[in-house]
């Protein structure tokens with residue numbers, strides 16, 4: 001990696017990274033937000049986006065081509081508002097770390113995604129990477145339209161189908177019954193469901209015995225395979241996959257890749273959120289790296305994954321300054337996007 005220049009000024013990792021003087025003197029925080037130690041949010045290692053540099057590049061105008069476009073994310077941000085006094089908030093240290101503003105009457109604001117813009121055309125498989133809590137799932141929720149952006153807008157040419165590890169499968173009934181039920185739930189007619197059955201079984205790689213077992217007897221890998229096979233059976237135009245592939249074995253991954261290629265070739269696009277860089281590099285044509293809610297990179301899978309690997313390696317070894325340098329360096333290479341709609345090219349709002 002490039003070595004830091006002598007005039008590099010290390011930034012504070014986070015404005016909340018306190019001295020032992022305690023946050024009470026400096027910030028008007030709710031006492032309930034303080035650690036048991038009484039020092040508040042100390043030992044914070046996250047790099048806060050407010051401290052990171054803005055890229056110097058002028059925005060690149062990205063025209064939306066009506067004949068190609070699948071998804072447009074136009075300056076989308078998401079700020080969650082949570083009750084700072086509730087049990088969930090108190091038990092989640094990570095959430096408390098990210099609190100940007102404590103509002104009156106026990107509410108706090110958590111910025112999860114900041115001004116993200118990009119255009120995805122049909123035929124692309126977009127990997128989404130980032131450390132825990134960086135905003136990947138939030139981006140997926142914005143794409144499905146289930147969560148509304150705080151600023152900006154998200155557009156999609158058809159309703160994206162979300163395939164997550166927690167997508168509904170019924171534990172008490174067999175794999176076979178789950179296939180039928182899942183297909184109906186996804187809007188197929190009983191006849192269409194019957195036609196898809198063999199394809200789903202083949203893709204899942206489950207044998208007869210497994211298909212007759214109730215789902216609660218499945219390993220997480222088996223359940224994930226079944227879920228993937230069901231979810232992709234409707235030939236979705238826009239498919240979002242959140243971590244579902246990580247549990248599969250090599251054989252399943254090969255089948256998965258084949259199926260994703262089919263989805264792509266049917267003019268769809270795929271978003272794949274994963275912590276497994278191997279899977280991302282194998283499956284994706286483009287990778288978006290989101291860190292601390294900010295889009296750091298969008299481009300070639302090999303290059304983006306290499307920066308990310310370097311960053312996480314530094315972070316996990318406690319080399320926060322080096323991690324910050326990789327963060328800054330990567331961000332500076334990002335050309336921000338200004339989405340441009342010409343007459344009639346604006347797809348419908350997601351959701």
Ligand SMILES: Nc1ncnc2c1ncn2[C@@H]1O[C@H](COP(=O)(O)OP(=O)(O)OP(=O)(O)O)[C@@H](O)[C@H]1O
Pocket residue numbers: 080081082094095098110111112130131132133134135136137138139
């Ligand atoms: N419903 C919510 N209410 C409040 N805060 C939330 C909510 N969902 C997510 N957050 C916060 O928003 C930030 C981004 O979370 P998100 O789940 O999008 O991250 P992620 O990159 O998907 O994380 P992971 O890799 O751990 O799944 C985190 O600080 C998280 O705690």
